[in-house]
Amino acid sequence: MGRIEQTKKQSKKRETRTMKLHSKAILIVAALALSACANGGRFGAANGGGADGAAGAASDPRSPAYFQQTIGDRVHFAVDQHTLTPEAIAILDKQADWLLKNPEFTAIVEGHADEQGTAAYNLALSGRRANAVIEYLVSRGVSPARLRPLPLGKERPIALCSREECYAQNRRAVTVIQAGGLS
Amino acid sequence: MKTGAYISGAGHVAFFMWMLLGGFFLSVPKPLPVQTSAVTLVTPDELAAMSQPASAPRMQQDASRPAQPVVRDAPDAARPPAAEPDARAPAAPPGGAPDRLATPAGEAAPTPVGQLPRPAPPPPPSPSPQLSPTQPGQPAQPLPENPPVDAPPDAVAVPRPAPRVAPTAAPAPPPDAVISDQPAPEAAPDRSADTRAPDSRAAAPKEAATRIVTEAEKPASAAPRASLRPVARPKRPPPPASSGAAPAATQEAPKPAEPAAPAPQQGRDGAGASVENAVAAALAAASRATPAPAAASGPPLSSAERDALRIAVQNCWNVGSLSSEALSTTVVVGVTMQRDGRPVTDSIELLSFTGGSRAAANQAFEAARRAIVRCGAKGFDLPAEKYARWQKVEMTFNPEKMRTK
């Protein structure tokens, strides 16, 4: 009798423990999702306007957070290229689907380049990358009025080392969802 | 039968058409950029001079040629000669850097276009003339001043960038030497190798490279890979048994002299007899003519003496502060000399100029005048008995080679 009670108690304890773990996990995930949203200021605090991410839990397929994390908001490019790779196209297909399903959002497509080039040329190249993404999304039916390109050249790398593994991460175009219409 | 004829006819026609018209469809390859290298012409005199190790004025001649990297010139007597890396490697300084010395690629193997094969430099103990006062007796320069270890194998050894660019390279002055603004007593050129330089503490010339070395030309890593030991004493010539490379190197020395000798002989053999006679007669007449009226002024200056004057003026001709327009202007300057070899300062005048405006010519003339006055302050080294020959001098200052040094 005692043993059965003990095991019941133990299993209850285990249950409460796992329950606690679950709720902790949920809290942590929710916190992460929120912090990701708070990081939406794209190029430094108060640097320019209009690029703030909208809130939303990552699990809600209609939220920009879901777009950012689950669908993937960025595509990468080869050196000096602005043509879309098949991997990029696969991601953009899903981005297009999401945008079509959620017509209340607009997006700014940032273009970036790695540091291996002169400033003006890399600014132009990053603009081409952004434009390539926009043209593809438009070809999938997204209205062009909802998309704007933002070339950032080599001003905002996300990987700072001066080696190819960082450069590859920096050659990207990022689709940033905006709440509401474009300003 | 007929089909065969038709086929053959068609083939012939096609062939002719291709011959006629096929060229239109070929793309003309773009002509490759023409690469030119500077070639230095050397007279047979100089060639013979280069292969004779022992005479002082001769060394000045080839030290003045621009295309030679630092390693091969002035410091030669103070350090192991650069042209014998193989000979040196086994006899490297104690604990020394075989890594550095064993890089023949950067030094001996690919001689730059236009350079003649290097004669073996003189063995150090013999009176070895040189223009820098860092005598062999001095502690030799630490080796890191030389072209770095990992110079790319296809590059000419790039001189170390130095604040002063001069036709003769000078190594960095020893740490205890003072670069003073007092003109230094000039080192006598025929010092023997065993005497220690007594005035090494006195003014030393600034370190000089033979050309401007831009950052783009310096090899990527200028740090030597191995730490190098300074050579305490000048290297004795390697014992004959040490390696076969030493005799091979010395064999190179007589070889450059040999081609010089057969050449004039060949000329004589090849010429026809009558032409030769006429030439000889005319030459004889001319040489008879010249001494006769010039008996009063003495024989003409030898090329060594002319070169001594030229080099003396060169060393003071500072074009560093000339505008780029003045660097394209050639000026001819006349000067009258006194008997002791000093120029009469007031007699320096601009005779003519080409290639630039009047203003640029004036700049160039000022630099030329400064050169004559500075290096002539103590008197040029000219033979007194030929004074009538050099009482009036016309110097043409042509900065063309200095423009993209």
Place this chain on the structure above:
Amino acid sequence: MRLFTALAIVLGVLMAAFAALAQGAGPLRIEITEGVIEPLPLALPDFIAENAAAEQYAQSISQVIGSDLTGTGLFREIPQKSFISTPTSFSNAVQFADWKAINAQGLVKGAVSLDADGRLVVKFRLFDVFAQAELGQGQKFTGAPASWRRMAHKVADAVYSRITGEGGYFDSRVVFVAETGQKGQRRKRLAIMDYDGANLQFLTDDSTIVLAPRISADGKRILYTSYESGFPKVYVLDIAAARKQALAIEAEALSFAPRFGPDGETVVLSLQQGANTDLYRTTVSGGTLQRLTSAPSIETAPSFSPDGRRIVFVSDRSGTPQLYIMDANGGEARRISFGKGRYGSPVWSPRGDLIAFAKQANGRFHIGVMRTDGSEERLLTASFLDEGPTWSPNGRVIMFTRESKGAQGVRALYSVDITGRNLRRVPTETGASDAAWSPLLP
């Protein structure tokens, strides 16, 4: 016939003899083709303060002149402790022997005073020690005491140009981007300073990204790219009025890489519309926008020739970014860069003879110059990342941006002579990039 040949031979011999005779009596002729390149030793005794109030300026002015001249790499200042005599009065005669003895080739004597109106008066004379004569005429500058640095620069400019024959460049300003913060999140602001780093003044705050400022020929206006609207756009800033306005270009277009034409009114810039980035020209006051290129490739980084008739720019129509020259009104473009590598940020020299550029080859960057037809390409520097060259007013010195490698990389301004000598860093308090050098101030 035999008589004829005999006569010919005799005549020939006589002519040879005559020639030899003539040569024997003529002057000795030698040709000097090699020289040395070394800094010219100059003696710069402190300027004499002619009244007590001017004393604080006298030494500072001498120091600025000394740094200007030695900073060119063409001059070497003889240390004052080697002087045999020091001038005590501006009008005393010069004892040339004393200066010759210490190997000075030039001597600058000067004096500073404050006149009755409180204005600073700076005068100088330049002497050629070997000619034992004055070089040019003495000069005097008068101005507000606060502009003592400018007067020092003007003295240095005069000394420099009288000795070298080049125009000077010391009395000039440089506009650039001052940057702080980590790579990837840099805070940038427009700043302007004297060419030697003094008198720094910020022109914008660091609330938004600013890029590539360019200064007009009269030194009064600056063109630059700013992200303050959220997107890259070109603005004009009036320095004195501290007022800026956007160029009159449609709102949707992205504009960047602007440059002034020599008249200070014309503007050439890069515009991205849709897929295409092309060159356009307009005016500061908002004239019509004229399209200059219409290739499907990237065209950017334009620079006017000093006569305003041609433009050099970057295009990747051949597959990699290269340099092209076209007429200032558009039209056919001719390629001028043919080396192995990629070329960018071309700038036409104010003398019109050379084009400076940044070249990327074998994983390294170089600043180089080439003639306007692309020939005589010469590389002056080599490093991880060099770009953004700008010319000094006399076309002899190039200032550029150098970035160091890695996650901690910082950017700084450097200058180098066109011979490749005298590479040195321009002192700035913060990181710096994207410099543009003004012409000589009037």
